Amino acid sequence: MHTAAFADYRSYPLISALATVQALPDQVLVQWADGRWSPFHHPWLRDNCSCPQCVYPVTREQVLEILDVPEDLACSSAQIDHQGCLQVIWQDGHQSRFDPGWLRAHAYDPQSREERRVARAHSRLWDSSLQLPVFEYQAVMDDPQALLQWLLAVRDIGLTQVRGAPTEPGALAAIARRISFIRESNFGVLFNVQSKADADSNAYTAFNLPLHSDLPTRELQPGLQFLHCLVNDAAGGESIFVDGFAIADALRREDPEAFRTLCEIPVEFRNKDRHSDYRCLAPIIALDALGQVAEIRMANFLRGPFDAPPEQMPPLYHAYRSLIALTRQARFRLVRRLEPGQLWCFDNRRTLHARNAFDPASGARHFQGCYIDRDELLSRILVLQR
């Protein structure tokens, strides 16, 4: 049936059959066999017509723009056909046909919308007691199901480790590309984390680095960060991780005023060298449309001077201190030393990372890193789930 043109590489199983349909002046009101009622307004139905005139079958992309039909276009008949589909005949003679599985999956009555909201992926918060999700390199390289399990952990927990990877420089690219192409930055496609005399970032020193996200200086912080250990003979340099969403959640409960301040007052992050000068002004905590914490943007060593009205300066410093104090609490911190052939893959917009100082005189230390955006992670998961 031609609803396949909107099938979107997904299948829409029949959850409940159409029981009755009523053509009202502005909508078709559907009752399902399980008793649910769903309204479908005329423009919504006409807009979603999937016939080959309205949707180009090769690309599955819409050709019709809703402005091509009159604003008051109504249907002259709506009925259930012998295959159980909703068939609508419009006043201008155009006909549309809707598969009941597809229609139910896109129904926008309150109950259907709430079901979809609940079914969405949710972050699982963690603290220092996290049972670290560990995956095997060869399995994620060879087995799409192992790959999927890894990526779901990255999405929902935001911190994973992969073991058994090769230790040649550049090997990281192969596993990253199991997800998608790598996001380049001014630090390169793959970047080398080594102590350098002419460091253009504190990351390239032997200092300890406080908890931070990478590239808060960009409008879109990289979604995923990879850190791959090639050599680690130096004393110190342990990796430290904190679930930024758990920290934000604690702050929201313990000091709601401080939480609100960090959601509302934008802060500038800066990173500059001889060839680049990046600046981004944004709040440290970003909320999504439902008020849930969606992102943490934080790197003290890349922050510019606070710029806020004088009366907001004391509460801003109070809130900022409170956040840093939480990141320093042992209850949130997971500390691990990475060994050669192991790599971290974590949600850079959620999981803050830090490094203890190391002693470059005690031995060599060489990590490589790269970034991939969240869009690519979610796309790969959807393709693997088809």
Place this chain on the structure above:
Amino acid sequence: MHTAAFADYRSYPLISALATVQALPDQVLVQWADGRWSPFHHPWLRDNCSCPQCVYPVTREQVLEILDVPEDLACSSAQIDHQGCLQVIWQDGHQSRFDPGWLRAHAYDPQSREERRVARAHSRLWDSSLQLPVFEYQAVMDDPQALLQWLLAVRDIGLTQVRGAPTEPGALAAIARRISFIRESNFGVLFNVQSKADADSNAYTAFNLPLHSDLPTRELQPGLQFLHCLVNDAAGGESIFVDGFAIADALRREDPEAFRTLCEIPVEFRNKDRHSDYRCLAPIIALDALGQVAEIRMANFLRGPFDAPPEQMPPLYHAYRSLIALTRQARFRLVRRLEPGQLWCFDNRRTLHARNAFDPASGARHFQGCYIDRDELLSRILVLQR
């Protein structure tokens, strides 16, 4: 002087000397020679200490975290030294010194903040009467000042043309890299816009394409889009541009309710093929913190079914129709045919683009395109302005 550690590759000229400083219990209150008063709270001053203990001079990045000093740290003295700098001695003995040019540039009294707000770059809205900003390929390749003038036009007007470029495939990369690295997508680093039998996007057909932004299916739409004409022997295929900010501005004035609806109700955009499945849920019009239009996200052929509460569906369709109706008005539309060796560079998050249908039987047509993010544009501008 050591404030150079925060100098940020910028210079901070002396606008007005420090006249008097007063140490109050929670702040240092400065009066400038031109009469302005600026408060600087103690934590702000301590946080911005640029001595080599607080800022690592090689990277110019901060080592101190404000939590490393007590919340109630006060100064034991504040005075103007013989070089005209603000010198603060803290109760714990630490000393900080602030250059008056730097201090004035970062003062956060209301007048100083308003001056900075006004000095920020502002978009210049345009319509069909736009005098198209045209630049010469060789000049922007060879002359940093010509490059800067081009990039300022891209930033402030959002639509530019470059002429005199080579017509070899791949030549686009060289001029794009005058700004920075290219943002890759699932369509490649450079993408070819040609009519294809197995098109995975309507862009790769000979159809007309309605006004749209590229990749609205990604959380961050590409900032800049380049379209470079190599061959254009086909009849039709003219480029059409509309200033999306001007359209949004017209909608805001003519139908404020519709404007608000498009700012508030998120819409899903989708793009999928055998190897990818991108989805992004976001409003069509995004506002910045000051309520100004910051971004348009729009491609009817990539839009999923609207998903909103039933009572919002009629106003959403009304608003969406109104927006499309505006994009179709001649007063906003700039129409030009691109010839070989010419290229468009435009702000993909502001300037909507469209293409008339062309006749592939009448001759060959081959464009190449690529994307660069807004971060990279703004960084290059700042470096060129140093």
